Each structure stands twice: as C-alpha cells, then as structure tokens.
Amino acid sequence: MSACVHTRSQALGLIRAVGLRTTNPTRTKRTHPPHSPPPTPPRRLREIASADVSAAIAVFLIALPLSLGIALATGAPLQAGLVATAVGGLVAGRLGGCPLQVSGPAAGLTVVTADLIHQYGWRTTCAITVLAGLAQLGLGCLRVARSALAVSPAVVHGMLAGIGVTIAVAQLHIVLGGTPQSSVLDNALALPAQLAALHPGAVSTSALTVLVLLAWPRIPGHSGRAARKIPAALVAVATATAITSFAGLRLARVDLPSWSNHALPQLPEGPVLGIAAAVLTITLVAGVESLLSAVAVDKLTAARGGPPVPRSDLDRELRGQGLANIVSGALGGLPVTGVAVRSAANVQSGAVSRNSAMLHGVLVVVAALLMVPILDLIPLASLAALVMAVGIQMVSLHHIRTVTRHREVLVYAVTTLGVVFLGVLEGVALGVAVAVGVALNRLARTRITHKEKEGVHHVHVRGQLTFLAVPRLSRSLHLVPQGAHVVVEFDGSFMDHAAYESLQDWRTAHTKQGGTVELTGCRTGLRTSEPTASTECRCRPWTPWRNHQCDMPPGGRPGGGTTGQPEPGSAERLDGPRDTGAGISTDTNAEPTAAAAAAVRNSPVASARSSATPRPWYGVSWRGWRGRGSGRRSCSSPAPTHASSRR
Known part of the structure; x- marks a missing residue:
C-alpha cells in the first residue's frame, strides 16, 4: 500500500511530465488584456x-x-x-x-x-x-x-x-x-x-x-x-x-x-x-x-x-x-x-x-x-x-x-437655383422634394419590351414590377400569338401581388391554348420553368413575391445531393413542382382524375414531394407573404394550404 503513495515532490514531477506530454505545441496561450494601456515611450x-x-x-x-x-x-x-x-x-x-x-x-x-x-x-x-x-x-x-x-x-x-x-x-x-x-x-x-x-x-x-x-x-x-x-x-x-x-x-x-x-x-x-x-x-x-x-x-x-x-x-x-x-x-x-x-x-x-x-x-x-x-x-x-x-x-x-454620371443633374440644378434665388432653407427643401420624386420615379419605372427572334417571343421586363406596370405588361403579353413559345425575362428585384396574379392568369390562359411559357431571371442560367421532378429539392427565399423555389440544374433533373447548396445555374420557379410520373399530368392546368389522384397519393415521388416541398398559395407562402424577415425556410416544413393560409 505504501508503494502506491507518492511524495509531494514526486507527485509534482509526475504532473509536470504529464502536462508536458499532453500540451499541444500549436495551441496559443490566452492572454488577458491589461487593466490599463502600456505607457507610451517618451520618443x-x-x-x-x-x-x-x-x-x-x-x-x-x-x-x-x-x-x-x-x-x-x-x-x-x-x-x-x-x-x-x-x-x-x-x-x-x-x-x-x-x-x-x-x-x-x-x-x-x-x-x-x-x-x-x-x-x-x-x-x-x-x-x-x-x-x-x-x-x-x-x-x-x-x-x-x-x-x-x-x-x-x-x-x-x-x-x-x-x-x-x-x-x-x-x-x-x-x-x-x-x-x-x-x-x-x-x-x-x-x-x-x-x-x-x-x-x-x-x-x-x-x-x-x-x-x-x-x-x-x-x-x-x-x-x-x-x-x-x-x-x-x-x-x-x-x-x-x-x-x-x-x-x-x-x-x-x-x-x-x-x-x-x-x-x-x-x-x-x-x-x-x-x-x-x-x-x-x-x-x-x-x-x-x-x-x-x-x-x-x-x-x-x-x-x-x-x-x-x-x-x-x-x-x-x-x-x-x-x-x-x-x-x-x-x-x-x-x-x-x-x-x-x-x-x-x-x-x-x-x-x-x-x-x-x-x-x-x-x-x-x-x-x-x-x-x-x-x-x-x-x-x-x-x-x-x-x-x-x-x-x-x-x-x-x-x-x-x-x-451627371448618376443622373441627378435635375436635383443638383434645382437645389442650386433654389438656394440662389429663394434662400438656403427653401432651396434645400425644394431639392429634397425633387430628390424624393426622382427616387420614386426610378422605383416605379418599368420598361417592358417585346421582340420575336427565330419564332420565339421574348418579353423583357426591366425594373420593379408593380400594379402600376400591369396595364403595360398585359398589353405586351397579349401581343404574343396563341400557341407560341414565350420567354419572359425579369430584370428587377420586386414584383407585387397584382403583377404576379396578372402574369399567372396570362400564363394559365396561354398554356391552355397550346403555348409554352418560360420565365427566366436576370442572372445567367437562372430559369423559372417547370422542373420534371421534385425530389431532393431545396427551397430558398429570393424576393417577397417568391419565397420558395427548388434549385434545379439546367438539364431539368434535380441534383442528387442532399447538401442543399444551390448549383451554379440552378433553376428557379414560380409554382410548386409537379411530377411527370405516377399519373401526374404535365399540363399545369389539367384537372387530375380520381385514379390519377389515388396514384399520386400512393406514389413514392408524391411522398417525397409532400415531405420536401411546401404547397404554394399563389406562389407565396404565408410566411413569405408577411415578409422576408424570418430568413430561409427549409422544405422539410411544409407551408400551410390555401385555406389555412387565409385563416
């Protein structure tokens, strides 16, 4: 029993030896800041x-x-x-x-x-x-x-x-x-x-x-x-x-x-x-x-x-x-x-x-x-x-x-002339009013162009798409003939609900008439066309009017990985995904039959979709409709249905 008892000096030596062996040489020693800064040298x-x-x-x-x-x-x-x-x-x-x-x-x-x-x-x-x-x-x-x-x-x-x-x-x-x-x-x-x-x-x-x-x-x-x-x-x-x-x-x-x-x-x-x-x-x-x-x-x-x-x-x-x-x-x-x-x-x-x-x-x-x-x-x-x-x-x-380079000459000139002829306070107030008007005009300004190239109609929307631009958007979209292939390209950062519903109504009518619609973003390789499957998709917020999308490669098939990181050139979408297998129609407006509905409920693809994809309400989840402050939302937590969202 006495052989197991160490003296105090032996115990301290053993602790030092163990400490030396277990100390990581690359680990930096934490130093606490002094209570007062070091004195500055006289020089x-x-x-x-x-x-x-x-x-x-x-x-x-x-x-x-x-x-x-x-x-x-x-x-x-x-x-x-x-x-x-x-x-x-x-x-x-x-x-x-x-x-x-x-x-x-x-x-x-x-x-x-x-x-x-x-x-x-x-x-x-x-x-x-x-x-x-x-x-x-x-x-x-x-x-x-x-x-x-x-x-x-x-x-x-x-x-x-x-x-x-x-x-x-x-x-x-x-x-x-x-x-x-x-x-x-x-x-x-x-x-x-x-x-x-x-x-x-x-x-x-x-x-x-x-x-x-x-x-x-x-x-x-x-x-x-x-x-x-x-x-x-x-x-x-x-x-x-x-x-x-x-x-x-x-x-x-x-x-x-x-x-x-x-x-x-x-x-x-x-x-x-x-x-x-x-x-x-x-x-x-x-x-x-x-x-x-x-x-x-x-x-x-x-x-x-x-x-x-x-x-x-x-x-x-x-x-x-x-x-x-x-x-x-x-x-x-x-x-x-x-x-x-x-x-x-x-x-x-x-x-x-x-x-x-x-x-x-x-x-x-x-x-x-x-x-x-x-x-x-x-x-x-x-x-x-x-x-x-x-x-x-x-x-x-x-x-x-x-x-001049920033296109604010009007604000500059109005402020200068106002200060010279009216006074400083009056000139500044006039300049601020003109600056606010110019900013609102830029926010509300939307340019919509329609061109036809090699049988494909291109509708390019530049700027913020609000209810003020709905008449011009509707006029440009109705210039597209029935059954034509249309590419609608968005070059902006915001679309309100009125513009979204107008676009969706036209898309539904054009698809029923045999036409095809492809919605693309302003970034290279981003598409909002319908994918062919919905497995392994990941939702991510983009704008207030479209909070849930699935990242799809340009080929149309979803990536096999489950990391959730978006691929370069991944696809974006406006609606919830629709499967092409198990009796699901590729027509976005076709009413499914009872047999098709039963096949959908029992199919493994539908099970994956129900667990991975939120059901859309006009393309906007209830959480996204209230704002983007809540951050990213995973697909594993489905959004409420249309009826529950209204409640």
Whole structure:
C-alpha cells in the first residue's frame, strides 16, 4: 500500500511530465488584456507632439485670414470670426466625436448668417446661434446624427454650389471697390453700375491676391515643395498687405475695435415662426456640413495610413458642435461648423490627435490679443478676393460630373437655383422634394419590351414590377400569338401581388391554348420553368413575391445531393413542382382524375414531394407573404394550404 503513495515532490514531477506530454505545441496561450494601456515611450510622445504642433500651425495659418474674410462677407464684426475660430478649435476640438476635424466659421453658413444679420441684427443673430446649438445638442442626445447621411449628395452639393455663387457675386462688389447688396438679384443688377465706378486700387489688390493664390501651389522644384508648406491663402493676403502698405494705397482695411466694445447676444425680437425657421436653418446646415465633413475626414485618415486614429462618433460630434455653437453665440461669435478644407489640411499635415485642433484654437486666441496692429493693415479687397475664390471653388466641377454620371443633374440644378434665388432653407427643401420624386420615379419605372427572334417571343421586363406596370405588361403579353413559345425575362428585384396574379392568369390562359411559357431571371442560367421532378429539392427565399423555389440544374433533373447548396445555374420557379410520373399530368392546368389522384397519393415521388416541398398559395407562402424577415425556410416544413393560409 505504501508503494502506491507518492511524495509531494514526486507527485509534482509526475504532473509536470504529464502536462508536458499532453500540451499541444500549436495551441496559443490566452492572454488577458491589461487593466490599463502600456505607457507610451517618451520618443513616441515627442513624435506625436511634434506632428500635432506642425499641423496646428498649418491650420492656424489657413484659418486666420479665412475667419476674417467670412466675418466680412456676413457683415458681422470682424472679431466674431476670430471668436468662432477659437471656440471651434477649443470646444468642438475637445468635445467633438471626430478627433482630426477642425471646426470654425465656414463659407457654407455665410449666406444664412448674412440674411439673419440683415433681418434681425447682429446681437439677435448671436442668440439664434445659441438656440441652434441647443437644438444640435438635443439631436445629438437623441442619437439621430446618422439620419443626416440619408440626404442625397446631389442636394448637399447643390446647396454648397448655390452658397458659393451667392458668396462670389456679393464679394465681387468689394473686389471692385463697392458695397454688396442684400440679395443675389440686387447684386447682379447693380454690377453694371459698379463696373462703371470701380476702384483701381481695390481691383489691383484683389488681382494680386488671386494671382498669388493660383501661382503659389504651382511653384516647381524643391523650392516649390518647401514653399507649399506655407498656405497659399496666408501668402496671398500677406503679399497684398505688404505691397499696399509700402505703396501707401488708400484702401479700406480691417478695423478691429476694442474687445471691450464687443457685442454680446440679446434675447431674440421678432416673429416666433421667423426665429424658429432661422434656428432650424442653422441647425440643419451646420449639422449636415459637420457630419459630412467628419465622414470625409475618416476617409482621408484611412487613406493616409500612419498611426491609428479612432473613427468618428457622429452623435458625439453633433453634441460637440452644439456646445461650440452655444459658447460661440454667447461670446458674440459666428455659427460654428466642421470645415472640410481646414480638416483636410489638418490630416495632410500629419495630425494624429485632437490636440492639433485645440492648439490651433489657442494660436487664434493669441493672435487676436497680440496681433491686432498687424491685422489692421490687411486690405478688405484682399480678404474679399480670398472669400470670392473660396465661393467659386464651392461650385465643384467634380461634383457636377458625379451627379451627371448618376443622373441627378435635375436635383443638383434645382437645389442650386433654389438656394440662389429663394434662400438656403427653401432651396434645400425644394431639392429634397425633387430628390424624393426622382427616387420614386426610378422605383416605379418599368420598361417592358417585346421582340420575336427565330419564332420565339421574348418579353423583357426591366425594373420593379408593380400594379402600376400591369396595364403595360398585359398589353405586351397579349401581343404574343396563341400557341407560341414565350420567354419572359425579369430584370428587377420586386414584383407585387397584382403583377404576379396578372402574369399567372396570362400564363394559365396561354398554356391552355397550346403555348409554352418560360420565365427566366436576370442572372445567367437562372430559369423559372417547370422542373420534371421534385425530389431532393431545396427551397430558398429570393424576393417577397417568391419565397420558395427548388434549385434545379439546367438539364431539368434535380441534383442528387442532399447538401442543399444551390448549383451554379440552378433553376428557379414560380409554382410548386409537379411530377411527370405516377399519373401526374404535365399540363399545369389539367384537372387530375380520381385514379390519377389515388396514384399520386400512393406514389413514392408524391411522398417525397409532400415531405420536401411546401404547397404554394399563389406562389407565396404565408410566411413569405408577411415578409422576408424570418430568413430561409427549409422544405422539410411544409407551408400551410390555401385555406389555412387565409385563416
């Protein structure tokens, strides 16, 4: 008995030996994630900080002149552009859901803000901005941000194009040395008089700004690559400012009043419906532009590669934009939104975290406090030329080619013209209505053609076959002579019950008259003609009007396997299968006799069919009639009969 007792050391050695023998060398050991991420090496921290700092400087150099130009275009105090830029970088950059997106005043909101300032005044516009921020914050808490992606791209591009046209026409007056009017039509009508009284100094300054904007990115060689690290907008404005200052030209220049006189918001005064429409306009335009810009930033980040950056949380981004608008409006700033141009520059400059956007906001605050004497030297004509160039770029030829290729030019044109002549909210609403109408027309449009080739009549149905197309389908089918062989080809994804019954009634009548009907799908090798047997068939869903089919090879005989996997080029069918043996008629409409019915009940083929094939109810099972949400249905569970289905 004592020989069987091992000491503790012997037992441990035996366990180790058994463990070594039974351990699978290919098995990977499960490792549990640590409670906290490993510390980042100091060198890695320095690389991240260096990349974010360089990106922040690049974005700051782009945002500074643009913020002043957008404030000038809206008619707001010039400090409002700096306030919105700083708040967009600090608040939206820290709280937003897109780490690399840069927010601030955007050209897309210029027309809306200018109309509000003209109608309600600047202080009321600031209050409307606060209310729009509250609305965005509420929508973000309701998690409805992704619904903004349902807007047709043609509507968004048309809205931006209309805003760009409005900006360009308005800023053209400042470029020529005049003052813009309140509407696009008034600006267009006043252009002849403005051309007759143009200011040579303003025109030359604007021309110099545009020339530098176009030439700076095209400098060749190594010097050009080094020069392109400095934004063209900054170089253009700085060059125009330096030349006009040294030349002593008398031009209207930037005038930044003291921050102690900066206007803050007041309670809105005016009709309630008008205020609500203004809040809705800023909420929708700023929200949609921010979300689309966030999606574009994700694509740019993925294409760039490099260190991993978290994907955008659109609901958090909408909440961050709402908080930024609340703060910006409360401090007397312009409405804030995500800006695609600055965000793209941030990504291309190598930013890897949200610190770059926040640092660019800090730089704007420093510039607004310490660089006021330098900013006061900038000529307004140079800023107007810069903003006019941005407006022209918003009418993108790439977008026009894209909507043309997708046959949405009508939506694009209607939205653009609506924004130009009616306003942003009205133009967008009109564009959405046209987009919905175009989509419904495409869904309901059906093309039915009838051709005869070598004695065979081909009826081709393209599109969705609904009750609206039943008259045309019936007209085409009745052109087929009696007793002819007909091939009906479906090239669509949906057929409703009315079209199905019409097709089945014609098929029954044509077969009784001695004709043959072959129904084919849009994919190569798929047929819906009647098979010759029903053993070893497998049902699978296809569309709501035809949920149960049997996979048949092109030869007409079912496959012998029982795996249930469809063969390439397998047959599909509209009706339940009918056997050709044991007294079953091949005529789909023949009434079986009593002897034939008895033979059917006792035949092994019928037994296989009863266990493998559901009985059809107008070709649609009760489960399929209610919808396809239940997934695939096996043939082993027969569908209810016609009577039970009605119950």
